Each structure stands twice: as structure tokens, then as C-alpha cells.
Amino acid sequence: MSSISSIDNFLVAPGTSTSDPLEPQAARLYVQHERVKTEPFPPVRVLSPQDRKRILVTGGAGFVGSHLVDRLMLMGHDVLVLDNFFTGQKSNVSHWIGHPNFELVRHDVVNPILVEVDQVYHLACPASPPFYQANQIKTIKTNFMGTSNMLGLAKRTKARFLLASTSEVYGDPDVSPQKETYNGNVNQTGPRACYDEGKRVAETLAYGYLYQDKVDVRVARIFNSYGPRMNPFDGRVMSNFLLQALRGEPVTVYGDGSQTRSFCFVHDLIDGLIALMNADDNEDSAERDYNIHSPVNLGSEHEFSIRSLVDEVASVVDELRQQDGQERLGAASPEGNAKSTVKINYLPMPVDDPRQRRPDTTRAKELLGWQPQWSLRAGLKEMARFYLQQIKSGAL
Numbered sequence: 443m444s445s446i447s448s449i450d451n452f453l454v455a456p457g458t459s460t461s462d463p464l465e466p467q468a469a470r471l472y473v474q475h476e477r478v479k480t481e482p483f484p485p486v487r488v489l490s491p492q493d494r495k496r497i498l499v500t501g502g503a504g505f506v507g508s509h510l511v512d513r514l515m516l517m518g519h520d521v522l523v524l525d526n527f528f529t530g531q532k533s534n535v536s537h538w539i540g541h542p543n544f545e546l547v548r549h550d551v552v553n554p555i556l557v558e559v560d561q562v563y564h565l566a567c568p569a570s571p572p573f574y575q576a577n578q579i580k581t582i583k584t585n586f587m588g589t590s591n592m593l594g595l596a597k598r599t600k601a602r603f604l605l606a607s608t609s610e611v612y613g614d615p616d617v618s619p620q621k622e623t624y625n626g627n628v629n630q631t632g633p634r635a636c637y638d639e640g641k642r643v644a645e646t647l648a649y650g651y652l653y654q655d656k657v658d659v660r661v662a663r664i665f666n667s668y669g670p671r672m673n674p675f676d677g678r679v680m681s682n683f684l685l686q687a688l689r690g691e692p693v694t695v696y697g698d699g700s701q702t703r704s705f706c707f708v709h710d711l712i713d714g715l716i717a718l719m720n721a722d723d724n725e726d727s728a729e730r731d732y733n734i735h736s737p738v739n740l741g742s743e744h745e746f747s748i749r750s751l752v753d754e755v756a757s758v759v760d761e762l763r764q765q766d767g768q769e770r771l772g773a774a775s776p777e778g779n780a781k782s783t784v785k786i787n788y789l790p791m792p793v794d795d796p797r798q799r800r801p802d803t804t805r806a807k808e809l810l811g812w813q814p815q816w817s818l819r820a821g822l823k824e825m826a827r828f829y830l831q832q833i834k835s836g837a838l
């Protein structure tokens with residue numbers, strides 16, 4: 443399965459435009475890639491009317507949403523983005539504004555909307571713990587009312603519907619790794635419940651529409667993901683650690699750092715989401731719990747303690763700084779860890795923070811032929827370069 447490394451691969455540097463149809467390089471590009479380029483946009487594939495879909499992406503200006511939008515645009519589809527910009531940012535999709543295949547609408551999914559589409563990727567919801575806990579009632583309304591509205595839209599238009607669910611439906615799991623058949627260990631009255639239970643009820647709604655109204659639903663349970671465009675201030679571990687290390691500040695480890703997560707690079711995740719949306723329905727599947735409508739874990743199976751992530755981040759940031767001709771980061775940590783070159787600021791563990799998390803991705807492998815391709819180090823470098831660029835440009 444091929445993965446597009448960066449939208450920047452498709453951007454033409456100023457002064458190197460290949461838009462002149464008589465210029466041989468431009469013609470070669472057109473023929474080789476079967477793409478059409480409409481200045482100043484990245485070149486997109488040309489699809490026949492039967493292959494070209496009208497695709498709605500809710501939360502399309504967010505971190506994951508905007509990477510999905512890039513890929514769907516490059517594939518040649520018509521893409522409609524809905525976002526209320528609570529956590530999404532216009533700048534994540536601004537490179538498509540004005541493109542004939544692209545529309546961006548400020549809309550909150552808690553309100554219904556009438557549009558005609560063939561597929562719905564329903565991603566809209568704040569995903570970082572501090573953001574989704576900032577307004578807990580709004581988070582659960584987004585998950586319940588927003589999902590209900592978008593499923594109603596899919597039912598009316600006979601669109602295929604993909605729900606972006608989460609590993610948080612497993613709560614603080616007492617089994618490892620987590621299979622899709624594990625029912626989870628969620629505290630329904632805790633501070634994370636607005637998101638965990640919100641996504642659980644969103645899944646229940648999706649299956650209600652599948653069994654009752656025959657809506658073709660797909661449910662992706664997304665584990666921790668990371669990559670460029672993750673909001674640097676959204677409080678997640680990857681964005682916090684990278685930004686702190688790049689600025690030469692101590693990194694904030696919650697608890698003793700022994701809790702674990704597995705991290706999936708965003709381009710791998712997008713491969714999985716698109717594969718799940720487009721996989722054929724296997725009516726012959728003997729088991730109701732093992733067909734394309736059943737939930738599918740998407741994530742990396744490489745589990746790291748948060749403490750060991752500090753060393754990975756420090757090493758990547760060191761390498762980038764050296765390449766950049768800057769000084770190495772500060773002295774060795776006071777804890778005496780020779781590998782780490784950043785200092786650690788230990789802070790209290792948040793309430794209900796899961797102790798461990800690692801997906802069993804057998805189902806994704808068997809149903810979709812999907813597995814992540816990016817190593818943690820390669821992905822971290824991409825993300826660190828993105829923040830470094832923003833720091834240099836003054837945007838951070």
C-alpha cells in the first residue's frame with residue numbers, strides 16, 4: 443500500500459512553475475502522473491464520473507481530517523469539509539481553498555445540514571484530553587447529536603458512512619493488547635467520560651442505523667496518532683514533548699512515565715481509513731462480528747512507555763539541531779539517564795489516564811491488508827521538522 447509522504451511533494455516552488463502547456467517538462471508531468479494541475483494548487487488526479495465521488499469530511503480542518511482531505515483531493519474526488527473551527531484550523535486546508543473540487547463550510551455538526559454526498563467520513567470532535575474536557579457537555583453533544591445528524595444525512599443520501607471512533611472506548615484496559623471484541627473498562631462518571639462514552643454512544647448509533655436502516659457503516663477505532671499539523675498546544679504527549687524539547691524546556695511527564703501507548707504516524711492512519719471506507723462488503727462472512735461493518739482497530743502495535751518516548755524525542759531533536767548547525771540540547775537529565783539530553787519535569791498523573799494501550803490489529807491486516815509502514819523515528823522527524831519550520835517562521 444503506497445503512502446504519500448507529504449503534500450509538499452506536490453507543491454511547486456515559486457519561480458519553478460510548470461503550468462505552460464508547451465513546456466516539455468510540464469507535459470511529461472501531466473502524462474506520467476495523470477494529474478491535472480490548476481495553479482497554484484497541487485496537481486490532482488483526473489477521475490471518470492463513475493469513479494469520482496462527492497465526499498463529506500466532518501472535522502476536515504483538524505489534524506487527521508486535513509491529511510485525509512489532502513489524500514482525497516489528490517485522488518481526484520470532490521471534497522466538502524465541515525468544521526466549526528473549535529480545534530480545527532483553516533490553515534490546515536487553506537492550500538485547497540478556491541480549487542474547483544474543494545468546498546469548506548463553517549458548520550457545527552450538532553446542527554443538521556442538507557447536502558448530497560456519496561461518502562461521509564465523520565471525524566468532527568475535539569480529540570485531545572484537555573480540549574475535549576474543556577467543555578464536556580459540548581463534547582458529548584458533538585458525539586451524540588453530531589453523529590446522529592451525520593448518520594441521518596447518510597441514510598437520506600444512501601452514502602457510505604465511516605465513524606472515526608477511538609481507542610478510548612476501551613477506557614483503562616485490563617487486557618493487553620486490545621482486540622475489537624474487548625468491551626472496555628470505562629468510568630462513565632469520570633472527566634474523560636464525555637469523550638469515551640460519547641464515542642461509545644456514537645458507535646451504538648452507527649450500528650442502530652446499520653441494523654435498522656441498512657446504512658453502510660464502517661467504524662475505525664483510532665489509537666494514538668501523531669504527525670505534522672497536530673496543534674502544538676493541544677496538550678497531547680507528542681506535541682508537548684516535541685515542542686518542549688525544541689525550545690530547550692523540560693518535558694512534562696505525567697506520573698512516573700511507566701504508562702504505555704503505541705503511536706501511529708498520520709499517513710499510515712489515512713491509508714487505513716481510506717482502505718476501510720472502500721473495502722467491499724463481504725456478505726458471506728459467517729460471523730456477524732467479523733465483517734467490514736464491525737469495528738476495526740487502526741494503530742501501531744509497537745508499545746512504548748511515556749518515559750522511553752522522552753529518549754526518542756530527545757534523540758530526534760538532537761539530530762535535527764545538529765543538522766541545523768545548532769547547539770545540542772541542555773545537559774544530561776538530573777535523573778542520570780545517559781541517553782536523554784532533556785530535563786524532565788514530573789507532574790501528577792491525570793485522573794483516569796489509561797495505564798496501558800496497544801491495539802491488536804489482526805482484523806485490519808486480514809480485512810484490509812493494512813499495517814503501518816512508518817517507524818516512530820521517521821515519523822517523529824517529520825513532525826519535529828514541521829514544528830521547527832513554524833518556530834523559524836515565527837508562527838510558533
Ligand SMILES: O=c1ccn([C@@H]2O[C@H](COP(=O)(O)OP(=O)(O)O[C@H]3OC[C@@H](O)[C@H](O)[C@H]3O)[C@@H](O)[C@H]2O)c(=O)[nH]1
Binds near residue numbers: 610748
Ligand atoms: O505532556 C504530557 C502529555 C501527556 N502525557 C501522558 O502521555 C500519555 C498520552 O497522552 P495523550 O494526551 O497524548 O493521549 P491519550 O492517550 O491520553 O489520549 C488520546 O488517546 C487516543 C485518541 O483517540 C484520543 O483522541 C486522545 O485523547 C498519557 O498517559 C498522558 O498522561 C505526559 O506524560 N505528558
